Amino acid sequence: MAPIEHLKRTVIQCSLPAALEAMGERWSFMILRATFNGLSHFEQFQTTLGIARNILANRLTRLVDHGILERRACDDDRRKVEYRLTPKGEALLPTLIALRQWGEKWEAGTPNNPVLVDAQEGKPVADILVRAQDGRPLGLHDLRWVDRADIERAEARCIYTGEPIGAK
Amino acid sequence: MAPIEHLKRTVIQCSLPAALEAMGERWSFMILRATFNGLSHFEQFQTTLGIARNILANRLTRLVDHGILERRACDDDRRKVEYRLTPKGEALLPTLIALRQWGEKWEAGTPNNPVLVDAQEGKPVADILVRAQDGRPLGLHDLRWVDRADIERAEARCIYTGEPIGAK
Numbered sequence: 001m002a003p004i005e006h007l008k009r010t011v012i013q014c015s016l017p018a019a020l021e022a023m024g025e026r027w028s029f030m031i032l033r034a035t036f037n038g039l040s041h042f043e044q045f046q047t048t049l050g051i052a053r054n055i056l057a058n059r060l061t062r063l064v065d066h067g068i069l070e071r072r073a074c075d076d077d078r079r080k081v082e083y084r085l086t087p088k089g090e091a092l093l094p095t096l097i098a099l100r101q102w103g104e105k106w107e108a109g110t111p112n113n114p115v116l117v118d119a120q121e122g123k124p125v126a127d128i129l130v131r132a133q134d135g136r137p138l139g140l141h142d143l144r145w146v147d148r149a150d151i152e153r154a155e156a157r158c159i160y161t162g163e164p165i166g167a168k
Numbered sequence: 169m170a171p172i173e174h175l176k177r178t179v180i181q182c183s184l185p186a187a188l189e190a191m192g193e194r195w196s197f198m199i200l201r202a203t204f205n206g207l208s209h210f211e212q213f214q215t216t217l218g219i220a221r222n223i224l225a226n227r228l229t230r231l232v233d234h235g236i237l238e239r240r241a242c243d244d245d246r247r248k249v250e251y252r253l254t255p256k257g258e259a260l261l262p263t264l265i266a267l268r269q270w271g272e273k274w275e276a277g278t279p280n281n282p283v284l285v286d287a288q289e290g291k292p293v294a295d296i297l298v299r300a301q302d303g304r305p306l307g308l309h310d311l312r313w314v315d316r317a318d319i320e321r322a323e324a325r326c327i328y329t330g331e332p333i334g335a336k
Binding site for chain 1: 183184185186187188189190193194197198201204205206234235253256258259260261262263264265266267268269270271272273274275279280281282283284285286287288289290291292293294296297298299300301302303304306307308310311312313314315316317319324327328333334
C-alpha cells in the first residue's frame with residue numbers, strides 16, 4: 001500500500017504545525033537567536049537585525065503571546081522594557097543549534113563564527129543527531145512510525161508495512 | 169561591557185540566516201515533513217497539506233533550487249514527476265525532530281501520534297539535546313561563544329566576558 005494510504009488511516013497528531021505556528025517564520029528565529037546571544041531591548045533587536053519596526057513589534061508580540069519570551073521592566077531602569085527567554089524559549093536551543101549546524105554544513109560556505117563551545121572542555125559542541133534511548137545515532141532508515149495505541153499494547157509495528165518493531 | 173557591544177566587535181558569521189533562507193517558512197517545513205513521511209507527488213502534497221497550488225509550486229521550486237529536494241521522473245510512470253529528499257534534505261531530520269519534540273512538550277497539548285521509534289529496539293527516539301563531544305548534555309548556561317581565531321590559537325575565551333574556556 002502506498003504511504004499516503006497508511007497516512008490516511010492513521011490520525012496524524014503531530015506537534016510540528018503547532019511549533020511552526022509559534023516559530024515558523026524567519027524573523028522569529030532571528031529574534032530568538034538574538035535573545036540567546038543576550039540581546040533584550042527593542043532598539044538592540046532593531047539595530048542588530050535591521051528589521052522594520054512594525055515587523056519587529058509584531059514578532060515580539062507573537063513570541064510573548066506564545067510564552068517564548070517574557071516582557072518585563074528592566075532592572076537598571078524600570079521605565080524600560082526588556083524581553084527575556086522563558087524556559088519554553090530556552091527549550092528551543094537544540095532546534096536552533098541543529099538548524100545552524102545544518103546551515104554551516106550545507107548552506108553557508110563559510111564556517112560559523114563565533115563558535116559555540118562547551119564551557120567545561122572548551123571544545124565545539126557535538127553535531128546534533130537523532131539518537132536512540134541508549135545513545136546510538138539514528139539515521140532516517142533506522143526510524144519507524146508506530147501508532148501510539150500499538151506501543152501501549154506492546155505490539156509496535158510500522159504504520160506503513162505492518163512489520164513488527166523491536167521484536168527479539 | 170553589554171553583550172551587544174561584544175557582538176559588534178566580533179564579525180558574526182552564522183549560518184542560521186542562510187538555513188532560514190532555505191527553510192524559514194512554515195510551508196517549507198510542512199512539505200519537508202511530508203517527504204520524510206514518504207509523500208513525493210504534487211497531488212499528494214496538495215491533498216494532504218491542503219495548500220494552495222501556486223504556493224505549493226513555489227515552495228517545491230525553492231526546495232529544489234536549494235538542493236533539499238530533487239525533482240525526477242517517477243519510476244512507475246516516466247510521464248509523472250516526483251520529489252525526493254537529497255542527502256542535504258535528509259540532513260534536516262534532527263532539526264525537524266527537535267522542533268516536533270519541542271512542540272509536543274510546549275505547544276500541542278496532545279501527544280504526537282504516530283510515534284517515531286528506533287527500528288532496532290522499538291522505543292521512542294531520545295529527546296534531542298545539545299551535547300558535548302564526550303556526550304554530556306549541555307544547557308544554555310554550559311555554553312560559551314568563542315571567536316574561531318582564538319580556538320585556532322588555543323586561547324579560547326568567552327567573547328562576552330573574556331573568561332578563558334576549558335583551562336584546567
